[in-house]
Amino acid sequence: MSALTVEVPGAVERPGEGKPRKIRQFANKPLTVTYDENVQTLYDNFNKGVEISGNRPCYGKRIIINGEPGPYVWLTYNEVAARRNNIASAFIKRGFAERENIGLFSVNRMEWTIAEHACFRANLCTVPLYDTLGTEAIEYICNQTELKMIFASNYKIKALLSLESKLKYLKTIVCMDDEFVVEGDTKIEIIKFSDFMNEGSLSPQEERKPGRDDPATICYTSGTTGLPKGVVLSHGNILSDVSSVRACGDEGLAPVFTSEDVVISYLPLAHVFERVISHLFIGIGARIGFYQGDTLKLVEDIGALSPTFFPSVPRLYNRIYDKVLAGVKSKGGLAEKLFSYGFNSKKEGLKKGKFKNWIWDNLLFAKVKERLGGKVRALITGSAPLSPEVLEFFRIAFGCDVHEGYGQTETSAGACLTVSGETTLGHVGVPLPCCEIKLVDVPEMEYFSTDKPHPRGEICVKGNNCFKEYFKQPEKTKETIDEEGWVHTGDIGLWNDRGCLAVIDRKKNIFKLAQGEYVAPEKVESVICKHPMISQAFVYGDSFQSCCVGIIVPDEDAVSAWAKQNSLNGSLQEICKNETLLKFLLKEILAFSKSNDLKGFEIPRAIHLEHSPFSIENDLLTPTFKLKRNEAKKIYLKEIENLYNQTKEK
Incomplete structure (x- = not known):
């Protein structure tokens, strides 16, 4: 080969x-620059979509009537273009100079993307905000980028007004919702999206076409330490990534998308991964439906939309995987044996490059496919590694390519992609042609x-x-x-x-132990978290200590089952304090780590069990679900000190 x-x-x-x-x-x-010599910017890319699909659907959302969501209602490409043009005219009429920054602050919705397209027509640069960064970071970003105007949803407006005295440059908030309520006095102008759009319609302005090297967006990365950094991405940067996927499609290395395709927008638009997907589908005149803004209703929205392509992150794929396997296990008996037989049969087929099996696809996996609307013909995962067993499960269950991407905000999301027909595991594919x-x-x-x-x-x-x-x-x-x-x-x-x-x-999170050995904690944590009884881990060490220690979040279901077998009662919080469980898990970690080729100095010698998961809400995870090491160290400093005292007593 x-x-x-x-x-x-x-x-x-x-x-x-x-x-x-x-x-x-x-x-x-x-190196790939663009898919079409006439398309040099993201502004051109949208115009290409209008050229292809003018009066066909572009952006869709579900209208809520009496608390119940209806079917998707769509704006055509021509309608979106008209709104874009009006907002761009309003920017220019109000005196915004080229390359100035405009803030965007809401969950995914069509007003967000229309505002961004308007920025591109006026050669302005977007600065997405998201509240999981924390108020300190939002204040920092608004002031560093000198944001005079922010488009925001009603809910986000309250957050901005609470910072009003600290936001040096903010003059105007454009509310994405039809109505808003402002409590108390404010010197900031607040105007409705529709009224701002109307301003532009009454005073049409000529386009201010951006160039390839003009900044399209400043994406702030939620670093694991300190304040976020603003990654400046040009039109050419993002377009080259989009064009590379299309070029791979032309070579049979990736799916070929058309104006008939449909995708759901729910991954945060503030992150560049979702933006690349969005611009990819816009350039081919396809449909993008927005979720309601509530992840608990995502499956319902997927069912109403029936997407043909599904981009996601490991967190959601893992959730579907766990639910399917838990359902199979709960049935037990013949149903479990049949599933296992069919799964293994398709697994053998995969080794020969066969993704589909008419019998097993209809008998066993049709209901699994329905979880994503039943029409998905390709999936992609990014932002973090997807475990090989989950990746293989989706290839088997959906009978289609599951592409794994690798990259960073600094590389416009994509730098590598696994190719179509790929059945091997444990890698992220090949460099994109850009x-x-x-x-x-x-x-x-x-x-x-x-x-x-x-x-x-x-x-x-x-x-x-x-x-x-x-x-x-x-x-x-x-x-x-x-x-x-x-x-x-x-x-x-x-x-x-x-x-x-x-x-x-x-590389970046390595620390040196007292004896001079280097430890990469993320590698150690990824091994430990493969153990079925462990959900999350924070491994710590420094140059004053000769060993590592760990803060471990056990898997609730696995620990509950263990407790039942060992005649222990109580909540997870109570069970985590049990000395027998602590000793058992420490022994398991030691044996499991050795069997996975970790060196002795990499394995934690003492652990503390934490019943509360690390999360964005408790400020231990970034919005992309990476562990905030500095925050974890601060929160668990006392536990870390106690663990090192224990190692000295042994």
Whole structure:
């Protein structure tokens, strides 16, 4: 089987790094810029969608009548374009200069995206806000980007007004809802979306076309430490990512999408992954339906929309996987045996490249497919690793490609993608045709680009999708983008036998123990969390200590079953205080970690059991569900000290 990637032709050998690689089909072509020479910006991309689907549906939402959602109601591409033009005219009439920043603050809804399209027509830059960043970060972003105007939903307006005295530049809030109530006095102008749009309709202005290198958006990344950084992405950055997916489709490496396709918008628009999906579907004149804004009603919205393509993140895929398997197990007996037989039969078929089996697809998996509306022909996962067993489950249950993407906000979301027909596991595919990837040695972690049989090192990306800078943070920019334009991701990768990239570790969160050994806690946590009795883990160590300790959140169902077997009663909080469970889990972690090739110094020597999960709400997870290590250290400082005291007593 030939490798899916090749070394970049003419690449020079350099000490301390491997040669950059490209996707094989594009080895001798320039890096992808656009799918159409007449489409150079995201503004052009929307106009292309209008050209294809003018009077056909573009954006849809469910109208709530007497508390009940009805069917999806749609705006056509022409109707969205007219609204976009009016809002862009209002921007220009009010004196906004090109490349000024406009804030967007709400859950996914059509007003959000229409406002962004209007910004592009007026060559303005969008700054998405999301409240899970925290009020301190919102204040920081608004002031750093000098936001004079923010489009916000009613609920978010209250949050902004509570910060009014601290927001130095904010003059106007455009309310996305039909009605709003303001409690108390405010000096900020608040105007309805429809009234702002009407301003523009009464004073039409010429378009101010952006260029490829003009900033399209500043996406603030919710870092695991400190205040967020504003990633400046140009029109060309995002368009090259969108165009790469289309180019892969033309080569049979990704799905080919058409104006007949439908996708649901529910992943946060404040994150670039959802934006890339949105612009991909807009450029082909397809339909985008918005969820109601409540994740508890997402399945209901999916049923009403019947999407043909489903982008998601591991958290939701894991939830569906757990529910399906729990349902099968609860039935037991013949039903469980039949499911197991059919699943394994399809698993064997997958090894031969066969995704479908008429008998098992209809007998066993039809109801599983109905959970996503019944018409999905491809899925994609991104933002975090999806476990191999869950990825394989979805390929089997849905009988279609499940593409796994890899990238960062700094690479416009996508840098790698698994190709169509892929059945192997444990990697994130090949570089998109808009970029190249190389591995750079990390000696302190013993990763080298000369490692055999698989080169290993820090993943570095260079291409048209790579960001320009961190907004007003030149020093931070220099830390990430080197002099030759390579973005250093902080992730550790390897090239496997087929030339696919596997992400195996993380560089940036390593700490050194007292004896000089380096530990990458995320790698350790990912191993520990594979244990069926463990849901979450926070591994800690520093250069004053000779071992690691851990804060462990047990899996509630597994612990409840264990407690029942051991004649223990009480709530999860009470059971977590039980010394027998503590000793049992510590022993399990030790054995499980060793069996998964962790070194002795990487394994926690003492643990504390926490009954409350780490979450965005308790400020222990970022909006992309990454652990906030600094916050975790602050919250569990006393427990960490106690754990180290225990290790000294042993």
